[in-house]
Amino acid sequence: MQQLKNLALLSLTLLASAALAQTKQVMGVSIPSADHGWTAGIVYWANQTKAELEKQYPGLTVIVKTAKDSNEQANQIQDLSAVNKINALVILPQESAPLTRPVGNLQKKGVFTVVVDRALTDPTAQNAYVAGDNPGLGKVSGEYVGKTLGGKGNVVVLRGIATVIDNQRVDGFESVLKAKYPNVKILDKQYANWNRDDGFKVMQDYLTRFPKIDAVWAQDDDIAVGVLKAIQQAGRSDIKFVLGGAGMKEMIKKVQDGDPLITADVTYPPTMIRDAMRLTAKSIMTKTAMPKSTIIPSTLVTKSNAAKFYYPDSPF
Amino acid sequence: MTTQPGEAQVTPRPSALARLGSLGPLLGLGALMIVATLLNPDFLTLSNLSNVLTRAAFIGIIAVGATFVIISGGIDLSVGSMAALIAGSMILIMNAVSPGVGTFGIIALGMLCALLIGAGAGLLHGTVITRGRIEPFIVTLGTLGIFRSVLTYLSQGGSISLGNDLSDAYSPVFYGKLLGIPIPILVFAAVALLGGLILNRTRYGRYVQATGSNEQVARYAAVNVTQVKIITYVIQGLCVALATLLYVPRLGSASPSTGLLWELEAIAAVIIGGTALKGGSGRIWGTVVGAILLVTIENVLNLTSIISVYLNAAVQGVVIIIVAFMQRGKKVG
Known part of the structure; x- marks a missing residue:
């Protein structure tokens, strides 16, 4: 009996899908595999949004693929086009340069291409671009640090990994300080590689070297975790606050709970993949144009608005 | 297993001259410390030196294990990943049993599991390498x-x-002090002492050196080479687990970034310390100096901005x- 029922159900579904064939669209999503907190957030939000969009648009199939490097990602999008016959591709490239041509090839075959976070070196290969705002993250942070210190004080900076992203953030930060808060002095800038262990080590050495530090700009929440431990160990009370970045849920929670050192955070949200997927789905399903470029601003999170940025189920 | 007397002859004691010459890494560290103090006098403060030694403890403890593996003619590239896996598993286990048992019991259980995973991973390496006859590099x-x-x-x-709550209860293992000395430094010293004793004062230690120096000869001398090698990997695994107990x-x-590239740092510490990468001979104190030297360089770079x-x-x-180079030059002289 049960089998018969299943069979009937199956044939019904088949009939239904045949009827929907005209409006059926396939969207491929190619993202880096979860190798650190932020990319883990990307993978989480991509899968969440897949479920949400497939429910919202019955004719839409979303395929999410992760890749550990550019090479694997290039093969992957080829397969997405050849095997899965995708109509649209949302890609967060591992690296811009090596993926520019593979994405361009898909576009020539008629796939609508949307690039997230890292723009291709040849912008004509992307139909649309959705990204966070790295210089903005630096500027918002600089503004907060300058203002909170009342325009005067000593700041140490912990950088990420030597990349364009890191440079844009630091340049943004310094430009605001130079223009608006010339009495805020940057004591030093060392690389902490966007991880907790290096954040701890670099901060320990800053504490040895500088007897008076007013604020720390760690620009990343993982680095900030290490910084907090180092300050706690040294038992120093001169530091007024530590500003991270990205919007890791543990840090947002601290801001929300009124932590004495983590008074704010600046977002660089992995939810940008959700925004990109939503915009793309809307564009292909309703046949409307999608904005050529969408920049998701970096927002200052303080105690008053932290609840809006707290996602307890996300791994990040 | 029967053992032959007189295996001590496998490694003759080095001459006084060679011993003096082998001080290369120590001289290097001394020179670096002088330069560091000239660049920033804060280098010599007690708190900074204790920071440096505490940091050196992770790599140092792992490198003591690596000294055994390398002297026996093997290599272990997995130590950084192993540390990450042990750290993660240990935390998951401790969180899982969190309700019920007392805090002290949970931490003890977590530590025990860490040591078991480390020893197990080492046993796996040793067995696959010796019984499976696959190159240690590949395994x-x-x-x-x-x-x-x-x-x-x-x-x-x-x-x-x-x-x-667990994190607070466990944190004294890293942040705590005994007689004014941070616990990681004490553990590091104990591991190094024990390692030195095993390597230089026990039969097993001499077997390790004999195996690395010439495996065939060691086999003819009735040394159970397979067992000796397996045990070096178990020692390595235990050392990684110990370092992780202090890291967590x-x-x-x-x-996923925990312990990244620790394998290279550990191997570098061993080689800087004067152990031959091809195996056969080596010394624990050299490894200790090597580990401290590596951490000191990083520390000095953070303390200055020239x-x-x-x-x-x-x-x-x-x-x-x-x-x-200093070490090589001295040896020839």
């Missing part, structure tokens, strides 16, 4: 990938964090090569 390169991706899977790419309470979390931060890795490379 441990394989597990390097396996261990880290299992951790990444367990953590979903994010981080695994110890519960707040520092940040109370493990992530060199562009873009060149940090280059400075490290230059110092490592100079120290290795």
